[in-house]
Amino acid sequence: MKKQDAITLIKQLKERYPDATCSLDFKTPFELVVAVMLSAQCTDERVNLTTPALFSRCQTIQDFADIDIHELEQLIHPCGFYKNKAKNIKLCAKQVLENFDGQVPHTMDELTSLAGVGRKSANVILLEVFGIAEGIAVDTHAKRIANLIGLSKEKQPEKVEQDLLKIFPKEYLKDINHIFVWHGRNTCSARKPKCDTCVVNQLCKFYQAKK
Secondary structure: OOOHHHHHHHHHHHHHHOOOOOOEEEEEEEHHHHHHHHOOOOOOOHHHHHHHHHHHOOOOOHHHHHHOOOHHHHHHHHOHHHHHHHHHHHHHHEEEEEEEEEOOOOOHHHHHOOOOHHHHHHHHHHHHHHHHOOOOOHHHHHHHHHHHOOOOOOOOOHHHHHHHHHHHOHHHHHHHHHHHHHHHHHHHOOOOOOHOOOOHHHHHHHHHOOO
């Protein structure tokens, strides 16, 4: 896709979803770190139903470091993969306390040094906490939409992200992930995409191939 078409695509989607924002509930930087970890292989809706009790129990990073692993597993059980997530949450809390003076770091390299935080998660944290749009958090929605529209043929999230970064100017990066998530949920769903009513179907390789 040409760069100008890509810009048109984002502008049209921004008009369609003017209220697109992060779907995870959080009040502190570390709460977002935890929420993003829990969202792996889990819906944001389920995470938001789970975190109130968790954040009430653990109100500081020290609380997350100190909580008994079995109690933590019970609290996050509904989000799936709870044993691994609980282990990462506790270790991550200890790393933030010991390596970063209790402050969630704000660079890609530092964030990805934390247990349970990969590039996608780091991109979300950088944008939502620090307002830094360094990259694009490629989740299942972003990957699917990028593939269908024709923005990338890659399947690995990091390779999809690199393709997107080559197409979209930097000033649009902060909007792309929110918009793709909302578009994926509301229109370009995995099971039954609503291609006929999609506002960007004229720019979509998948839709044009169907005609």
